[in-house]
Amino acid sequence: MDFPFCDAPNTATIVCCHVINKESPILYVSHDEDDGMWQFLCGKSHNEAEARIISLQEAFEIDNSVGELKDMPCGYYATREGRKSHWSIKKNLRTYKLEFEE
Secondary structure, X not given: OOOOOOOOOOOEEEEEHHHHOOOOOOOEEEEOOOXXXXXXXXXXXXXXXXXXXXXXXXXXXXXXXXXXXXXXXXXXXXXXXOOOOOOEEEEOOXXXXXXXXX
């Protein structure tokens, strides 16, 4: 499958260890308004040690269905119930950065 995003394949993205270790599917994706960064998360709470930086290409390779979100503008996020569920895209009404429990 061809890489669908307008951002470069080597664009840095945030993922959680659950996603990168393929323990959990990607259930939450945000395209941050302040810096344009993508986040691909499992939807659980995390601590800082669970964050990883990978390329947008690597995130797409983990789960090609995130390519459906290629046109999601900055300031929006998408959620779904499970790997085969449809994405629900919403405008982020507040500035949100991945918040880690201490």
